Amino acid sequence: MYAAAVAGYRVGPDYIEAHRVFVAVDGDEQGGRVLGFYSLVLDPPELDLLFVADEAQGRGIGRLLVEHMKSQARAAGLDHVAVVSHPPAEDFYHRVGAVRTGTAPANPPAVPWDRPAFEFRIPSP
Numbered sequence: 001m002y003a004a005a006v007a008g009y010r011v012g013p014d015y016i017e018a019h020r021v022f023v024a025v026d027g028d029e030q031g032g033r034v035l036g037f038y039s040l041v042l043d044p045p046e047l048d049l050l051f052v053a054d055e056a057q058g059r060g061i062g063r064l065l066v067e068h069m070k071s072q073a074r075a076a077g078l079d080h081v082a083v084v085s086h087p088p089a090e091d092f093y094h095r096v097g098a099v100r101t102g103t104a105p106a107n108p109p110a111v112p113w114d115r116p117a118f119e120f121r122i123p124s125p
Contacts, residue, residue, distance in 0.1 A: 011037075011049065019039045021037060022068060022069075024036045024065055035053055037050075037065070038065045038069055044082070045078045045082060046081060046083065050069075050083070063095075063096055067096075079121070080121050081122060082101070082117065082119050084115050085115055085117075093118045098118035103115065
């Protein structure tokens with residue numbers, strides 16, 4: 001049911017040029033399999049996308065991506081990063097240190113359900 005919200009969604013060159021997009025790859029960059037990726041938007045600070053391939057879930061890839069995102073946010077001078085999650089990922093965000101800040105209301109027809117909103121607090125080095 002949640003896949004429908006991102007069906008047909010593409011991260012294209014314009015998006016990659018405007019935001020920081022990082023990819024976790026199994027193997028080398030040229031022939032490796034994509035395990036997951038995330039996008040860090042700097043203004044306003046937001047973890048816009050974080051996905052881990054179904055077959056790679058439970059292997060720590062999401063945790064590694066979040067840790068990488070935090071280091072990128074710190075290097076960019078950010079003190080926090082917001083994220084709006086799909087409901088099934090709420091426990092994941094709690095486990096990786098995000099703090100619940102509220103609820104993002106449904107946005108039909110694209111997203112017909114309310115979503116938990118979080119914030120990562122980024123401590124100074």
